[in-house]
Each structure stands twice: as structure tokens, then as C-alpha cells.
Amino acid sequence: MPRTTPPRGGEPSQCADSPRYNLLPGFPDPVLLNNQSWRSAWRKAAAGSTADWDDSHPKEHHAHQSPYHFFPDLRLALADHIRRTRGIVCAPEDIFIFPGFAVALRILVPTLVNHAGPIAFENPGFVSGRRALEQVGYRLRPITVNHDGISVDHLKSADVAVYVTPAHQYPLGARMSVDRRRKLLEWAAADDRLIFEDDYDGEFRYDVPPMPALRSMNLGGNHVVYLGTASKVLSRDLRIAWAVVPERFREIVRQRVISQGDYANPVAARALTYMLESGSMIRQIASSQRTYGARRAALTAALNKQLPEATLHGIDAGLHLVLTHPRLRDDVAIVRKLASQGLICVALSETYLSNEESRSGLICGYSRLPESLAASAAGLLADVINN
Structure with a gap:
């Protein structure tokens, strides 16, 4: 039977007190931030008066104003950014800003999708996305994924929407093929359904050509809600996510955002705007990708050497890989044992919506693992898995 409560082990927000090897997925390395650009953006963001900040903050009394009043500068900068980096052409007015990805889902999905049927969801899939959808009352139907992404042939007419991570499927890492996207x-x-495209770490790929975002393809403009965030490039603590909605939903989403009253921090929004307008964001992506690419190469080489029977999944993109191994049967127990010895990661089995299809494996992020520690981290993984 499907789980009704998301497992704790599938959450990237797991923590440990100063682990020697931090292999949790979903966390950028704060050391890589360009401090000069970061501090400059925050100084400029905080330079205005509190009245200025409030003017970019949607409130009930703004309902009579322009429907595009919410963070207009950030929306304009984001429209340019996703056009250049993801090939998505949209009006700034179709972009909405939220204080995090989960909040965006909890507001958008009930606004745009009825409860008449289930939402198709990748299995295994992103636990935080699952939790957000279940919190607003949706039933999720697990859909198998393979090397090409979600199995589209398994979708049914009763499914009212689908949630996917096509750029780098979470957690197995498949890049959805163009044919399957079509x-x-x-x-x-x-049947006029919606696709929720979570592009959680689409900025990062290694030695492979870019794939088109679903939102950028033919039919995407009418049927895809594109979700993005700065958390994998800058910081999770920025607490800013954005959604590009089809133009036909522009007004209903605007009204829902006003009535919901859950808004992004205006100072953080301004800081992100300055990072985008100055080109700092693009430079940060390029610089981070070089470092993450080197860390990925170091970890994969070390794992291939010390765990030759292991299979590594999803290494072409993103900030994590999945390790499966013939001896890795109880991944939850292995994760606990690793944590006791100073290495933290996530059990693959706890990201499955249905236990019937569950597989054991380890989700290992490499964004915070220096190259100098890759061999010793792989050695510890090998020792624990083999013994």
C-alpha cells in the first residue's frame, strides 16, 4: 500500500552534528559563494526604507492595483534569466514569487487542480514535493521511472495532473528523453491536464548537452507550471522560489496569492534581483558547476575503485548520485551505521511512495564533499556496505 506519511529518511533536511562527510543531497556549498557579490547584493537590498520594501509586498489593499504588482523587478530579471538558461520564454507577469518551493505547491495546486482524481507522482520521488501535495489533500498515484524518466505509458485518464523532475529525476537522476517529454x-x-515541472537543480550538468525544459516545448506554454528556486545555486536559507504559470491562469493565481498572504521576504527578493541583474547569478552557476563537476568526478572515481560491484545512477547532472550494490539490502540500517561513523546520506528506499517497488540504495550528495575527502568517504562506504 502507498505510504500516507512521507518518511523522514527521504528528507534532505536531515542533519548531524558536524559530520566528517556530509553527503546529504540538496545543499549547495556556502563556501563557494562569491562573498563580494553576495554582500553587495544584500547591502543594496537593505538600502531602501521599510516603506520601499513594503511597496513590493503584496497585501490586501493592493488588490485594486496592477495584477503584476508583486516584485516586478525580480519577475523581469527572472524572465530574462530562465530565457537564457532554460530556454523558457514567458512574460514577467506569468511569474509568481513564493517563500519556498513547498509553499508554491501548497498554493498553486489547489488553485489549478481539482480533487476529482489522483496526481501522478514519480516513484521513487521527491519527498518534500509529496508532503506538500498530501498536506493540501491530494491523493498521489505512484508512477515508475526508468532511465528515460517517468513512464508516460503508465499515466491514466483519471490522473488530474502529474508532478515530474525531468532535468534530473529525483532521486534516480534520469534525464527525461525528448521523445518522452513530447x-x-x-x-x-x-484532456487539458497540468504538468508540474520541478527544475530543482537544472542548472548543473556535466559533459552532456542541455535538454529542453518542458515549459519551453510545444504545448508547454498551456500545460506546464514550471517551478524553480535559487536554493541549489545560492542558499536554501534565501527562501525564494518561483513558478511560471500558463497565461490563462495569471489572474486566478494573482487573486490566490493575495488571499493566501504567504509572501517572500522583500529584502531577500531584492537581493536576488541584484544578483540576477548584475550577472552575478550566471557567474556563480558557472563557477559552482566547475567545482561540483570536479567533486563529482572525484567521488565517482573513488567509488568505482573501492566498490567495483556498485552501480552509480544519475551522474550526468545535478548535485547527487545514487549508489546501489548487491550487498546493500537494508539501506536504512546502513545509513544509520554510516551516520554513527561520521558520514550522512539518505536511504533510497524511503523515497518510494509504494513499498512494492522499493529498492535499496544510498542517495549521496557531493556538493559539500571536497575532492581531498572523496577517497576516504568512498572507503568508509565500502567498509560499511561490505561488512
């Missing part, structure tokens, strides 16, 4: 869009268009 089929997914055709499925959505056939």
Missing part, C-alpha cells in the same frame, strides 16, 4: 505534453494536452 509524449508527456501530448498526454496533458489531450
